[in-house]
């Protein structure tokens with residue numbers, strides 16, 4: 001599932017290509033990818049003839065800012081991906097196109113989603129502000145300091161891994177980058193969030209920001225499904241220290257990486273390096 005770095009890679013591409021473009025025609029072919037409104041046609045009517053001001057991101061959400069003051073929120077979830085071009089993409093590679101936005105420059109943005117867990121939601125200004133308020137801070141924003149992270153964690157007795165996954169506490173982290181950040185900071189994922197010493201919070205803060213930045217530079221992590229725009233895949237999977245490496249030697253101490261299940265999801269860690 002795409003996390004902050006993967007969504008950011010898609011955002012940068014779409015922002016560069018779509019900012020200032022007007023949507024001529026929109027179609028959403030499957031009801032289940034339209035969230036909130038009554039039909040795909042209702043969402044298309046909101047978009048047609050309107051200009052995309054920019055493409056932003058909040059946590060794992062892509063936000064198409066629509067002139068003058070609305071937002072089309074897109075969630076890629078497991079298998080959502082975009083491709084942009086003048087012609088329909090190769091149907092062998094894109095077999096599940098469920099939405100299209102035709103632009104005023106002759107290109108079309110195609111959205112392909114095999115499992116259709118993702119989708120699009122129309123948000124007027126007030127609804128968008130409510131979504132923004134419901135999410136925790138952006139970990140790569142300037143205001144996200146070690147002190148801020150400490151304040152967020154000291155109110156939670158949940159295991160640190162689960163606290164970091166909670167989008168209301170910190171926006172954008174998922175299973176991959178929480179595991180990797182905790183490994184880099186030498187913190188055991190089952191520790192309670194409020195038990196971290198200030199030096200550990202500082203190490204975790206550094207680790208989270210560094211791992212996210214490196215992953216954005218590597219165009220994200222591609223396991224099974226993630227593709228950036230137009231089929232490009234990420235390369236951060238080659239640099240993962242613990243995620244999906246159960247039984248393989250820890251890159252630091254050579255003992256086998258372990259896997260535990262927390263809140264129904266796999267956590268990978270080294271029991272010797274992380275205390």
Ligand SMILES: [Zn+2]
Pocket residue numbers: 250251252253254255270271272273274
């Ligand atoms: Zn180790």
